[in-house]
Amino acid sequence: MNADQTHTPARAGRRVGACARVAVATTVSAVMVATSAVAGAVPRNPEPAELAQAQQAVDAGTGGVAAAAGALSSKEEEIANLELDMGGLREEINKTLVDLHDAQGSAEQARQAVKEARAELDQVQGEMSSAQDKLDEISRTAYRRGASAPVSGVSGNATSDDGLDRRTYLRTNAEKQRAAVDELDRLRTETANRESRLREARDVAEDREVAAEQAQTDARAEIDERSRELEQKNAEREQLVAQRDEAQGELDAARGHSENLDREREEYREYEQREQERKEAEDKAREAAAAKAKAEREQAAAEEQERARKEAEDAAQREREATAAAEKAAEAVAATQPEHNTLDNPYPSGEDAAAGDIAAVQNPSGTAATGETTQGNGTSATAQATQTSEAATSTRATETAGETAAESTQATTTTQAEPTATATGGATETAEETTTSESTTSQSGDSTGQSIGGPTLETADEVSEEVSGSVDGSREQRIETVIARAKSQIGMPYAWGGGNASGPTKGIRDGGVADSYGDYNKIGFDCSGLVLYAFAGVGISLPHYTGYQYQRGTKVDPSSMQRGDLIFYGPAGNHHVAIYLGDGQMIEAPQSGSTVQISPVRWSGMSPSAVRLI
Template sequence: MPVGARPQAAWRPQARPLSARVNRRTGVIRAAVGFALAAGLLFGSAVPANAVPPPPDNPSDQQIEQGQDQAAASAAEVGRLAGLVAQTQGDIDRLHNDLEMKAELANKARVDLSVAQSDAAAAASASQQAQNDAAAAGQAVADAKQKAAAFAAASFRQGSVLGSLSAYWDAGSAGDVLQRQELLGQVSGSQLNAMSNLEATRTHKANQDSAARAALDAANAARARADQAKVTADRAQQEAADALQAGEDQLASLQAQHDQQERDYQAALANVAGLQNQRDQYNQWLAQKQAEEEAARLAAEEAARQAAAAEAARQEAARQEAARQAAAAQAAAEAAAAQAQAEAEAEAERQSAAREAANQAARAAQEAQANPGAPTYASCDEARAAGRGPIPQGDPAYRSELDPNNNGTACDGGSSGNAQASSEPYYANCDDARSAGVAPINRGSAGYRAALDPNDNGIACEGTVSAAQPASYSSSSGGDSSSRGQRVVNAAKQWLGTTYAWGGGDYDGPTLGIRDGGVADRYGDYRKVGFDCSGLALYAWSQVGVYLPHYSVYQYTGQSAKVSRSDLQPGDLVFWANNTSDPSTIHHVAIWIGNNQIIEAPNSGSYVKISTMYWNGYIGAVRPG
């Protein structure tokens, strides 16, 4: 700044740089600055060697305000982008749930297609059998007609029809003639009846063939619809995957914008801080300049002040000395009083100890007099060395000084000296813990032991299995629903840590995953052997003889009994949906363990694990079987 120019108003930094504004100095400071600069003009040629250096740059109020406005605008943009990032993340979460539902619908389409293909194959087999039966019936009718024609031709060649006189020529009597006439009539009627029955059979077989063809047409139509449904479901799943990918791309773009804006914001803050630092340096320079100009005026006053200060110091010293002496006298008096009180308290303690010793001696004498032949142990260590302890009250060796907790049993602890009861409870097994009403026991809580926590999840005695042994993973069916449900849980627990694979899992265990054209493919599920959520559920329940379809909606809407939230038992299947009033939007299933825990195969990239139950999106539960 040129010499003689009027400086800018001094600036005071604020706590929040985005909302701070420059405050004006008072007129007194401006006048002081003006005086300092005028003095510099008058005495510039006589500046001492240690004079204040030239003034540093002093940014204007407008520059600082512009920097602060820029930082505030950057902060607002950062907030706006952060909101968009959060909103987009929410959209991605919803798209992810929708993708899960579309994936389950794709499962449904595969299941329906498999059923339709099976029905079509059965209908085709029935149609072929009906055609074969109709052809056989037609052939039988043709054979019968051929025989009838041969019979008629023979009669014709004999010159007559059925009942020709040639049949009677060699008859020996009238009775023989009647018998031959009756026989010819029966032969003719039998052939006619046989042909009639064969015609009826052929007609019936033709009708069956027509019905079988109609059933085949219906089965083929159902299979075509199932094929189309699978194509539609796969397309919807792909569209959902594309939408999810687009959302993730948008999120990445917004995140990049947000990060860049955050850097711009930090740069704006740094710029404001730089301007503030320049203003601070200028103010420091101004203060130093004022101090230099004040030094000459203060020098004249310094001697008088020093003299007055010396006199004041002398008087203060005298006053302090008098106060010190008074305080020393008071401290001595307080110390003497404290010593006397301490001696009185010590004497009282000695007297109390003496009385207690006398009382103990009297009790010991009374106990010895009451049990003249009883052994006397000076300590619990001596009693244990003699093979005694704990010693119940009433035993001749019981003494009250060996029972400091006054519970009626002397030497009932494990430490030396007088007996002390342990404050840490010990449970030999989970039955003892449950009988004491403390199960389950968290790690770090009194009574917790690793032996009571066989699955090492930090919670001892959390189930209903007796003692501290893990439940047997039997897969046999039968028994009540609670024991069967526990076997379902145990069957699923065998696969804890198994990789999630979309479409994986059957009645025998984990299987190779399948492609979904989206998220699961990006995680390579089709190259992994594992379970998805409904695959784990159908496997676990198949181990107790209940066979479920590989589709969570069918698992919920099938023949399984619905279970209220208050009646959940181990093994029950719990479901989540996008719309909790519409089962067709179910997108996840898990197995209830108990104690607000579930076992699940949650999603691609994860694994079979035990989780805390979460109720957001919960639609209901079923108990298969």
């Protein structure tokens, strides 16, 4: 440290002292000028009656403004309730979109399973026809040999014994072949029954798809009706605003007159308090002396600020690392969720169409958060899951000369069994055994309860368990990560239907208010999309619908809410959702025309429970 730096505090103190002396001299001069001015002109002193009359005018104006403000507040409450209903209708369409995507996937699973069952039925039918032909051939052979028996009998005992052995052999093989035909007939009946059940499951899934589309149409019609009502309420509100502003103008004028009288009275009091002003000047001089001590304290504060700055830099670095970890977790969640604002059915139609890749549609990025695991046969777990379907068996009849009957194998748990070769009368047949397993997955909540064939998809709970298990930090740190992600989007436009685990997305049409604000051309979030994005940062996968989000986590009483809990509105959490910040504040994406913002908690219309996910 050089000499200049060593003596800087001392020189700063001398400068502060000089400034203080100048300030004192300036103040004293100002007091002297003011005293001279007062001595030359005595201010007017308003009468008490004049002051009381002015105050009465102010009171009357205040009452008028309060009445207008009350009417306006009532109208704004009506508008808020109507907008809340609109939010519920929009979320109902979000629900229909989630249900539609789920129904489309279920229908595709059922279609593929029906196709597989029909192929198995055709194969069993073919095998049964072949076995029946062989039985007929054995019967004809036996008949021909029986017709030639009298001639053989004349030739001697040896020839007769040989013929008897042949007839015994043919009768034994005929009985075995009949048993094989009976077993194939049984398998054909079971396969036909299974195909019938799968067709019924497919019909149920298709009915769900139609119902979801109809629910969406009904919700859009309701939005149109509520939009017209909201427009009328807004017009009434504008009229009340004008009335309130007029009353406020009158009140401002009355207040101005009253303030002028008060100012005159104050000037008169200042005239009487000349000595008090002199005392105040002396007080200012003492304050100047105290400024020197303040400057020394400020020097110490500057050093403390430097230490705080370094600590802030360290905290910022930690925050950047936490943000990077949250983005990685969100990417893992996003990889498992379908595209919410797509209405078109991504799967092929018709039973003869090529199989749709359900896993690729539901998981566009190709891999889940924790990566694919490889099985012993070299096939990834994800690929293996897409190859399985409903449990059943189709076993070809096997027979060998000298065996007592055809054997039928039971269902196993492997994807494809090793082929088995058997011999019949010198002919060789290869039997293949194919085993499939039933599975069905509903990502978001609704399920028909049908067990149909097709790929097995991870549920949102399974994804959350896998991804969140790899996210470090205490419960408090995870909650702060969620809130930090939500706050990072403050000011982002509201776009109905917008937002996913990776960030804001383009909105979709609602046929009403959202369309009038151009939500379908905006990049942003709606309420459930913002919550989905925030919690993806800690590996929690949520569906894009408030009603399904309300079914997750642990229900808590709203009076016991903690920071990071979810606040829902509507009877079943199906109108709106926000994240509780504590101290009566929440962060939300309110409605069309607004942005992501922090708002006071609204208790009116709140759902019976809050939800705790962490």
